[in-house]
Amino acid sequence: QVQLVESGGGLVQAGGSLRLSCSCVSSTRIVGTYAMGWFRQAPGKEREFVAAISWTDSTEYADSVKCRFTISRDNHIRNIVYLQMNSLKPEDTADYYCAAGRAGTIILKGDEYELWGQGTQVTVSS
Numbered sequence: 001q002v003q004l005v006e007s008g009g010g011l012v013q014a015g016g017s018l019r020l021s022c023s024c025v026s027s028t029r030i031v032g033t034y035a036m037g038w039f040r041q042a043p044g045k046e047r048e049f050v051a052a053i054s055w056t057d058s059t060e061y062a063d064s065v066k067c068r069f070t071i072s073r074d075n076h077i078r079n080i081v082y083l084q085m086n087s088l089k090p091e092d093t094a095d096y097y098c099a100a101g102r103a104g105t106i107i108l109k110g111d112e113y114e115l116w117g118q119g120t121q122v123t124v125s126s
Helices: none
Strands: 002-007 010-013 018-026 035-041 048-053 059-061 069-073 080-085 094-101 120-125
Touching: 002 094, 018 035, 018 094, 018 120, 035 069, 035 080, 048 069, 048 080, 059 069
Parallel strands: 010 120
Antiparallel strands: 002 018, 018 080, 035 048, 035 094, 048 059, 069 080, 094 120
């Protein structure tokens, strides 16, 4: 059974940076190849796409985070994905969720992901 484990959220001032991590872990030590993504949900709002990366490292970003956020894979452990968030704004405040799906291409829609993490809270103060 594969699970996603997230870390790295917290409280930061506007203009600051945070790095979120997401690891695919398996009780059988066998983890397949996954396309992965990050979504976020602010209080009272719907979940929204943030960034995604394919198994071959193609990336896509929401317009609201382009040039500020970077999604990447660990150089050695391919099923660890990071979301580097720079120039954070108060409107980036949300619970951030990692997702994974078995696909050869990048996945942009939440409904197409198979696995979800528990979420990590990011709060940006003004």
